[in-house]
Amino acid sequence: MAEQRVPDDLLLDVRNVCVDYYAANGAVHAVRDVNLTLKRGEILGLAGESGCGKSTLAFAIARLLRPPAEITGGEVLYYPRPHTDRKGSMVQQNRRGRNSPQEDVIDVLSLSPSQLRQFRWNELSVVFQSAMNALNPVMTVGTQIIDAIKAHRPDMGPDACRKRALELLELVGIAGDRIRSYPHELSGGMRQRAVIAIALALNPEVIIMDEPTTALDVVVQREILELISNLCKEFNTALIFITHDLSLLLELSDRLAIMYAGKMIEKATSADVYKHPRHPYSYGLLNSFPTLHGPRRKMVGIPGSPPDLRVVSSGCPFAARCPMAFEPCRSVTPVLGPATSDNQEQLVACHLYNPTYAQKLPGAQEFAKGYEALAERSLV
Numbered sequence: 520m521a522e523q524r525v526p527d528d529l530l531l532d533v534r535n536v537c538v539d540y541y542a543a544n545g546a547v548h549a550v551r552d553v554n555l556t557l558k559r560g561e562i563l564g565l566a567g568e569s570g571c572g573k574s575t576l577a578f579a580i581a582r583l584l585r586p587p588a589e590i591t592g593g594e595v596l597y598y599p600r601p602h603t604d605r606k607g608s609m610v611q612q613n614r615r616g617r618n619s620p621q622e623d624v625i626d627v628l629s630l631s632p633s634q635l636r637q638f639r640w641n642e643l644s645v646v647f648q649s650a651m652n653a654l655n656p657v658m659t660v661g662t663q664i665i666d667a668i669k670a671h672r673p674d675m676g677p678d679a680c681r682k683r684a685l686e687l688l689e690l691v692g693i694a695g696d697r698i699r700s701y702p703h704e705l706s707g708g709m710r711q712r713a714v715i716a717i718a719l720a721l722n723p724e725v726i727i728m729d730e731p732t733t734a735l736d737v738v739v740q741r742e743i744l745e746l747i748s749n750l751c752k753e754f755n756t757a758l759i760f761i762t763h764d765l766s767l768l769l770e771l772s773d774r775l776a777i778m779y780a781g782k783m784i785e786k787a788t789s790a791d792v793y794k795h796p797r798h799p800y801s802y803g804l805l806n807s808f809p810t811l812h813g814p815r816r817k818m819v820g821i822p823g824s825p826p827d828l829r830v831v832s833s834g835c836p837f838a839a840r841c842p843m844a845f846e847p848c849r850s851v852t853p854v855l856g857p858a859t860s861d862n863q864e865q866l867v868a869c870h871l872y873n874p875t876y877a878q879k880l881p882g883a884q885e886f887a888k889g890y891e892a893l894a895e896r897s898l899v
């Protein structure tokens with residue numbers, strides 16, 4: 520059988536990844552057989568309620584998980600740019616597509632500790648939750664940026680490092696004279712910008728940001744999101760942006776991946792999710808947050824809470840909270856597939872779209888009615 524050609528713009532291919540946390544009262548199956556792809560320069564939003572496995576998946580991709588977490592299956596394949604493309608990579612260039620991506624694919628889960636150190640920062644950097652508190656309080660912002668550069672580019676002299684630090688500060692909108700400022704001398708938004716500067720320091724191909732703006736007020740949050748989006752576009756840096764706020768992701772991301780109970784339940788372009796959130800959970804999540812733009816929507820929320828991730832049962836994990844659940848949802852596990860035959864890009868794991876069970880495609884009205892009825896019942 521002929522080998523399938525890897526698309527030129529493919530950067531990350533996460534295949535069937537499973538992660539468990541081993542606890543005294545049983546293993547928590549936090550990520551269950553997740554597949555995900557990320558293209559070069561793409562902004563992918565990873566959404567889902569608290570505890571659905573977003574951070575665990577991101578940590579698995581970056582190989583940052585520590586015991587009691589264990590990756591129990593799957594692969595994380597990374598397609599680096601050819602070396603010929605990387606000359607002078609400290610100064611960002613227009614990035615080109617690759618000739619033969621199959622040639623030097625990296626299996627992230629099999630990297631040795633020293634290979635991992637190379638991989639992180641150079642190829643992938645991570646901005647954690649409450650990132651602005653990640654800065655060292657007793658070091659100036661400049662020193663912290665320069666240290667990050669020096670650690671990975673020992674060949675760079677002090678002047679070149681300082682020049683690069685100033686360049687990075689300017690990129691994220693911080694005046695150069697702030698290079699001597701300590702974190703406590705900066706506002707929350709500025710600290711967040713400094714953290715982004717560090718993440719960009721070595722010009723990685725992909726940045727993972729896990730709820731980086733939740734501690735900021737809405738206005739500053741929007742400024743930071745705009746900055747992130749502009750920088751990613753300017754340097755063709757791919758981004759996995761994690762948040763539970765789906766409406767925020769609709770504005771920032773090219774594509775969305777929505778998780779529930781450790782599983783991927785919908786994957787689609789942001790435009791498609793905006794028009795038609797296909798999974799009842801995606802609809803509920805979208806209507807749990809107000810939007811600054813777009814049509815006014817009635818906020819309904821999703822009554823109930825996610826299931827115990829220690830239990831493995833058949834059926835849809837969302838069935839117990841789903842306003843549209845019907846018989847097969849409780850016994851047959853849905854798999855991701857196209858929601859409609861005319862759009863192979865919008866994948867949903869829901870029996871409502873399985874012709875074997877369902878007759879008519881549900882629309883926003885049915886979802887809205889369903890959730891309202893559910894909310895009324897949960898008040899009784």
Ligand SMILES: Nc1ncnc2c1ncn2[C@@H]1O[C@H](COP(=O)(O)OP(=O)(O)OP(=O)(O)O)[C@@H](O)[C@H]1O
Nearest residue numbers: 540542547549568569570571572573574575576828
């Ligand atoms: N050290 C741990 N031991 C046991 N279970 C854990 C541990 N860390 C996380 N979990 C469980 O793994 C599941 C996934 O957690 P994770 O933090 O990845 O979710 P999340 O979607 O990123 O949530 P949040 O937005 O709150 O960070 C949750 O059920 C959580 O309770």
